[in-house]
Amino acid sequence: MVAYEIMRKKCPNIKENMKQCNCSYEPCERKGLCCQCLHYHRRNGELPACYFSDALEKTYDRSISRFIQSRNTVRR
Numbered sequence: 001m002v003a004y005e006i007m008r009k010k011c012p013n014i015k016e017n018m019k020q021c022n023c024s025y026e027p028c029e030r031k032g033l034c035c036q037c038l039h040y041h042r043r044n045g046e047l048p049a050c051y052f053s054d055a056l057e058k059t060y061d062r063s064i065s066r067f068i069q070s071r072n073t074v075r076r
Helices: 002-010 013-019 035-042 066-076
Strands: none
Touching: none
């Protein structure tokens, strides 16, 4: 956890990132640290919260298949 606190202090974009971060998972230590968030979710075969609507994000189904499914229903 300490490493993320240090990264948060050094990140020049943290304020803007936090404005756009819709992650509702508490206690996510990567909030506002987009690079770390992307790497974490990519390792797990997922996408970060910001790829999903607020309603879908709250389901915590961050799978790529769920993302594709959500995009297909939006376009119909």
